[in-house]
Amino acid sequence: MFRFLWQLLGESPFRGSVNPTRAPLLMSSGFRRSLPFPHPWNFREPIQILESLFVDADSVTGSGRHTVYLSVPGVAPFLVTRDPQLIRAIAVETGDKDGQFDRDTLPSDGIARATGVDSLLYSNGPQWRHQKKLAASPFGKSTLFQPENFEEFFQTFRETVRDRLEVCRRTAAENGGSVEVSLEAEIKPVMMEMLTNSFFGAEVSYDEIRNRYVPSLELIIDDIVRDTVMKRLPVPGFLTRPNKNQREQLKAARADFEQLTEIVLSKRSSGEGLWRQFKSDVPDEALKTNLRVFLAGALEATTSYAAWAISHLARHPEIQEQLYQELQPVERYSPEVLSDSLVLTRVLDETLRLTPSLYFLPRRATANVIVRTTDGRDLEIPKGTHVLLDVWHANRHEDHWGTAITGYPAMDFAPDRWRVLAERNVDSKEMLHFGFGHGPRVCPGKHLGQLEVALVVGSFVKLATFRALSSHNPAKAGVSTKPADGCRIRLTLREQYRNPDHPTAEQRND
Numbered sequence: 085m086f087r088f089l090w091q092l093l094g095e096s097p098f099r100g101s102v103n104p105t106r107a108p109l110l111m112s113s114g115f116r117r118s119l120p121f122p123h124p125w126n127f128r129e130p131i132q133i134l135e136s137l138f139v140d141a142d143s144v145t146g147s148g149r150h151t152v153y154l155s156v157p158g159v160a161p162f163l164v165t166r167d168p169q170l171i172r173a174i175a176v177e178t179g180d181k182d183g184q185f186d187r188d189t190l191p192s193d194g195i196a197r198a199t200g201v202d203s204l205l206y207s208n209g210p211q212w213r214h215q216k217k218l219a220a221s222p223f224g225k226s227t228l229f230q231p232e233n234f235e236e237f238f239q240t241f242r243e244t245v246r247d248r249l250e251v252c253r254r255t256a257a258e259n260g261g262s263v264e265v266s267l268e269a270e271i272k273p274v275m276m277e278m279l280t281n282s283f284f285g286a287e288v289s290y291d292e293i294r295n296r297y298v299p300s301l302e303l304i305i306d307d308i309v310r311d312t313v314m315k316r317l318p319v320p321g322f323l324t325r326p327n328k329n330q331r332e333q334l335k336a337a338r339a340d341f342e343q344l345t346e347i348v349l350s351k352r353s354s355g356e357g358l359w360r361q362f363k364s365d366v367p368d369e370a371l372k373t374n375l376r377v378f379l380a381g382a383l384e385a386t387t388s389y390a391a392w393a394i395s396h397l398a399r400h401p402e403i404q405e406q407l408y409q410e411l412q413p414v415e416r417y418s419p420e421v422l423s424d425s426l427v428l429t430r431v432l433d434e435t436l437r438l439t440p441s442l443y444f445l446p447r448r449a450t451a452n453v454i455v456r457t458t459d460g461r462d463l464e465i466p467k468g469t470h471v472l473l474d475v476w477h478a479n480r481h482e483d484h485w486g487t488a489i490t491g492y493p494a495m496d497f498a499p500d501r502w503r504v505l506a507e508r509n510v511d512s513k514e515m516l517h518f519g520f521g522h523g524p525r526v527c528p529g530k531h532l533g534q535l536e537v538a539l540v541v542g543s544f545v546k547l548a549t550f551r552a553l554s555s556h557n558p559a560k561a562g563v564s565t566k567p568a569d570g571c572r573i574r575l576t577l578r579e580q581y582r583n584p585d586h587p588t589a590e591q592r593n594d
Contacts, residue, residue: 096153097153097155097161097466097469098153098163098463098464098465098466099463099464100454100461100462100463100464101147101460101461101462101463102147102151102167102170102457102461102462102463103146103147103148104147104148104151104152104153104163104165104463105141105144105148105149105151105152105153106152106153106154106155107120107137107138107152107153107154107164109121109154109156116136116139117132117135117136118132118133118135118136119133119136120133120136120137120154121133121154127309127310128309128560128562129561130443130444130561130562131443131476131559131561131565134164134443134444134472134474134476134477135477137152137154137164137474138152138164138166138477147167147461149483150165150166150167150170150478150481150483151163151164151165151166151167151170151463152164152165160468160469160470161466161469161470162469162470162471162472163465163469163470163471163472164471164472164474165471165472165473165474165478166474166477166478166481167457167478168478168484168516168518169457169458169459169461170455170457170461170463170473171445171473171474171475171478171518171522172457172458172516172518172522172523173455173456173457173458174447174455174471174473175445175447175473175518175521175522175523175525176522176523176524177453177455177523178447178523178524178525179213179523179524179525180208180209180210180212180213182451183450183451183453184450184453185447185448185449185450185453185471186208186209186447186448186450187205187206187208187212187446187447187448187525188446188447188448188470188471189206189208189446189448190446190448190470191312191444191446192205192206192312192446193311193312194307194308194309194310194311194312195308195312195377195380195563197308197311198304198307198308198311198338198376198380199373199376199377199380200372200373200376200377201373202215202370202373203215203373203374203376203377204216204218204219204374204377204528205377205381206377212525215374216524216528218362218364218366218374219374219528220528221361221362221363222283222358222359222361222362223528223529223530223531223532224531225531227358227361228358228531228532228535229419229531229535231418231419233358234418234419234535236282236357237278237282237283237535237536237539238416238417238539239282240277240278240281240282241274241278241282241539241540241543244274244277244278244290245274245543245547247290248270248274252547252548252575252577253577253581253582256575256576256577256582257582261576261577261582262574262575262576262577263574263575264553264572264573264574265572265573265574265575266569266570266571266572267391267394267395267570267571267572267573267575268387268391268566268567268570268571269570271387271390271391271394271540271571272294272298272302272383272387273290273293273294273298274540275382275383275386275387275390275536275540276293276297276298276301276379276383277290277293278536279378279379279382279383280293280344280347280348280379281357282357283357283358283532284348284351284356284357284358284359285351285354285356285357285358285359286347286348286350286351286356286357288344288347296340297340297341297344298383299337300336300337300338300340300341300344301337301341301379301380301383303333303334303337304334304337304338304341304380305380305384305562305563306562307326307334308380308563309562309563341376341379341380344379345372345375345376345379348375348379349368349371349372349375352368352371378529380563381529381563382529382532382533384441384563384564385441385442385527385529385533385564386532386533386536386537387564387566388441388564388565388566389432389435389436389441389519389533389537390536390537390540390541391566391567391570391571392435392438392439392441392565392566392567392571393431393432393435393537393541394541394544394550394571394573395552395557395567395569395571395573396431396434396435396438396439396497396557397431397541397545397550398550398551398552398571398573399497399551399552399555399557400497401549401551403427403431403497403499404545404549404550406427407427407428407431407542407545408545408546410425410426410427410428411425411428411542411545411546412546414542414546417538417539417542422535422538422542425538425542426503427499428538428541428542429502430499430500430502430503431499431541432534432537432538432541433499433502433517433519434497434498434499434501434502435497436517436519436520437479437485437517437519438479438480438495438497439559439565440475440476440479440517440518440519440565441519441564441565442475442518442519442520442521442527442564443474443475443476443561443564443565444472444473444474444475444476445472445473445475445518445521445522446470446471446472446473447470447471447472447473448468448469448470448471449465449466449467449468449469449471450467451467452464452465452466452467453465453467458514473518475517475518476565478518479494479517479518480494480495481494482494482495485501489505489510490504490505490515491504491505492504520533546578547577547578547581548575548576548577548578548581549575549576549578550573550574550575550576551573551574552569552572552573553569553572553573553574554569554572557569
């Protein structure tokens, strides 16, 4: 009742030295590319929805420049922030303790309906803590980077690359030595193969992954985005329901998804892959929800990460050449080689800063809570408030990542900014790109994602030179972000890989 009254009066529900600006639902002046909430005609453009909340915000002085809220009478307020300090403070205070933030389930309803509600992603409280404990052993860096585990990943990846290299050779030879390709479609099956065969110890053929399981997961992921929004809108069901043909395709895709889940789960009993690191006696059935989330989420996130890295390099040939010179002498990858590759590390960090796969982090206040930033500011957030931590725009704002701080404009892809920050002795703990989230609910697949993408990007740079077909590099967004052009490039095999009779370094080591 009290909230309804102060909403009618236009009173801010927030207190503290951070003073959020109220974002109007409708504007009498200015221009918005989108309304500041999802509806049937904009739900596939979530980045534009976030942008619309900050229209004219740069003219604001003070803390309201980077933190805004929406307030509709009768509805819990929505707080949106692109302030890195506040993002960090709220992310750190997310967990299962009294008074902490939950992960807001509102933006992931569709995921829960597609995979189950008891997953590490969707659950909160004690159930989340239990799920996190189960995931700790197989996902940990110390597990993945053990020599024998790393070698499994590398062997599977090398075989896949060798097969794709032969296809590239033939295709390039038919097209005068180079070929145009939408690389996102090539990255997905490689990522899925590493997940199913290297991580879980399954034996799924590359052709089946590429032609069956990846297309099925793409259908399901697209339906998750549509379903999450449409179920929340006051629109008659018959206007948003898929047609008969779409329903049949989704039914077949879900059957494929379930079969893939069963395939990877079947390897648990024999301890294949990293199942041997899984220390729990929970029944197989209890693991299915997390496996579905993992297969779909890891495919989305790692494909996004690798596609963005290659897309940026395709528009910066000088950085591409620097990376090639660093990796050219490398004949076998190892954890030590990856950690010592400074150019590669900076390219990947800059990719996650400028184009993070996880472009926002949803939270919800479980109590009236006061959060404090490391620079001494505070904000009281009322119980029930929906919070969107806008990582995408925080990472792209000049105030946080611009020339004055990092030596380069915030909107530029500039891996060298990480060298500048190190030379200026800027604390790395303060310059966070939140590429895998932050705090207790950091993505459990962080180290796996880093490993897979480093192998893909490093190997691709050694195999070919490549350039983008357009200088513009817009984003599309759904569950994750990706290059809108599908990472469309023209690639040319490097001289040493053009001759099918010429052995590669990997072949010489066999």
